[in-house]
Amino acid sequence: MPALIFDLDGTLVDTVYAHVFAWQRALAEAGLAVDGWRIHRRIGMSGGLFTRAVARELGREITTEEAERLQRRHGELFQQFLPERRALPGAPELLRALRDARVPHGIATSGRRPEIDRSLDVLGIGPETIVVERGDVLRAKPAPDLFLNCQQRLRVPVDDCYVVGDAVWDLLAARRARMLCIGLLSGGYGEDELTRAGAFRVYRDPAELHASLDELGVLP
Amino acid sequence: MPALIFDLDGTLVDTVYAHVFAWQRALAEAGLAVDGWRIHRRIGMSGGLFTRAVARELGREITTEEAERLQRRHGELFQQFLPERRALPGAPELLRALRDARVPHGIATSGRRPEIDRSLDVLGIGPETIVVERGDVLRAKPAPDLFLNCQQRLRVPVDDCYVVGDAVWDLLAARRARMLCIGLLSGGYGEDELTRAGAFRVYRDPAELHASLDELGVLP
Numbered sequence: 001m002p003a004l005i006f007d008l009d010g011t012l013v014d015t016v017y018a019h020v021f022a023w024q025r026a027l028a029e030a031g032l033a034v035d036g037w038r039i040h041r042r043i044g045m046s047g048g049l050f051t052r053a054v055a056r057e058l059g060r061e062i063t064t065e066e067a068e069r070l071q072r073r074h075g076e077l078f079q080q081f082l083p084e085r086r087a088l089p090g091a092p093e094l095l096r097a098l099r100d101a102r103v104p105h106g107i108a109t110s111g112r113r114p115e116i117d118r119s120l121d122v123l124g125i126g127p128e129t130i131v132v133e134r135g136d137v138l139r140a141k142p143a144p145d146l147f148l149n150c151q152q153r154l155r156v157p158v159d160d161c162y163v164v165g166d167a168v169w170d171l172l173a174a175r176r177a178r179m180l181c182i183g184l185l186s187g188g189y190g191e192d193e194l195t196r197a198g199a200f201r202v203y204r205d206p207a208e209l210h211a212s213l214d215e216l217g218v219l220p
Numbered sequence: 221m222p223a224l225i226f227d228l229d230g231t232l233v234d235t236v237y238a239h240v241f242a243w244q245r246a247l248a249e250a251g252l253a254v255d256g257w258r259i260h261r262r263i264g265m266s267g268g269l270f271t272r273a274v275a276r277e278l279g280r281e282i283t284t285e286e287a288e289r290l291q292r293r294h295g296e297l298f299q300q301f302l303p304e305r306r307a308l309p310g311a312p313e314l315l316r317a318l319r320d321a322r323v324p325h326g327i328a329t330s331g332r333r334p335e336i337d338r339s340l341d342v343l344g345i346g347p348e349t350i351v352v353e354r355g356d357v358l359r360a361k362p363a364p365d366l367f368l369n370c371q372q373r374l375r376v377p378v379d380d381c382y383v384v385g386d387a388v389w390d391l392l393a394a395r396r397a398r399m400l401c402i403g404l405l406s407g408g409y410g411e412d413e414l415t416r417a418g419a420f421r422v423y424r425d426p427a428e429l430h431a432s433l434d435e436l437g438v439l440p
Contacts, residue, residue, distance in 0.1 A: 014256055017240050018244075018256075020237050021237050021240075021241040035425065036236055037236070081241065086248075088255060188260050188408065189410060190409060190410025190413040191410075191413075192410055192413070193411075205255065
């Protein structure tokens with residue numbers, strides 16, 4: 001039976017727009033004006049890659065200290081803007097069903113503890129679930145490391161893993177890991193963008209994925 | 221020479237993500253949990269249509285007073301989150317070039333004064349430019365009224381009008397007005413979404429549109 005490896009933000013929790021807006025404000029405070037849509041299309045990369053990409057676009061150098069300061073300020077604003085977390089529709093139920101049916105699954109996120117703890121809480125994810133975070137690997141998405149680390153800890157062959165994500169960076173990282181990938185619209189990308197980036201199926205949100213598991217050969 | 225009718229938010233000013241997030245918080249405060257991506261895909265409709273669509277999705281009635289309270293709270297949060305306005309790249313330059321070349325053009329927005337005043341200021345739009353706002357027509361986008369009102373005030377035939385917008389609601393309203401339409405990615409829709417909704421060209425932002433005016437037969 002296939003294993004499922006999930007991205008977190010935008011895939012299981014409804015945090016993308018708060019992240020976009022927190023980045024936009026953090027960058028604006030530092031005198032860096034970046035269009036909202038360009039930030040949105042980069043969410044899901046590691047924070048380090050993100051700040052470098054933004055700086056390149058603005059045509060200026062960004063020091064490591066400046067990048068760290070921006071990431072810290074983003075984190076503060078994110079907490080302030082979105083004090084609570086909210087699971088996307090159907091996400092806790094989907095994860096519970098996978099646990100109950102003993103379908104191998106895990107989380108692989110560019111986020112870090114303790115920032116992601118509240119998201120895991122609201123999803124009902126306990127210590128029995130494998131969670132790979134930014135600090136566990138050298139390179140974040142779109143490198144395949146997070147997904148490969150999760151796959152190894154699940155002890156499932158690469159060919160049996162599906163990656164579920166909302167961003168083209170998830171899909172690119174999945175393809176580099178030689179895994180099949182499923183897109184969700186809940187991060188705000190369009191269906192065609194996800195299909196073109198390699199998703200073999202696109203669902204609206206975790207609830208629709210849950211209702212479609214038999215299409216994927218999961219849960220016989 | 222063709223005339224250009226512009227949407228405002230997401231097309232000329234970088235406000236879409238602040239609007240999405242202000243709506244999400246206003247709805248959450250009222251106990252209405254709505255996914256960010258679903259809000260994003262509805263921005264650009266009138267506030268009235270928007271709240272009705274949201275309520276229908278949540279499967280509950282929403283009173284006129286409740287809808288008005290939500291719109292008011294959205295306006296407050298929007299001001300708080302985004303105290304300043306920022307033009308999208310190339311927008312003031314594009315509008316100046318159109319004025320200088322005496323290309324007929326106007327603005328047609330689902331927004332209202334005085335909320336839109338700061339956006340018009342930052343774009344350098346003075347009283348010489350025709351601005352059609354929500355209060356000037358009975359029905360907002362996706363009804364064609366805003367664009368038809370602008371076209372009539374420009375005294376240009378419908379066949380000679382291009383609509384420039386970032387949302388599928390702009391494109392739908394433009395097609396209902398029998399006008400050709402151009403999409404911009406600066407509101408965060410994907411290129412295919414805009415093309416499928418009827419855009420005959422899609423550009424990144426006003427700067428790329430400006431650089432492409434000769435493709436459109438504007439400015440000989």
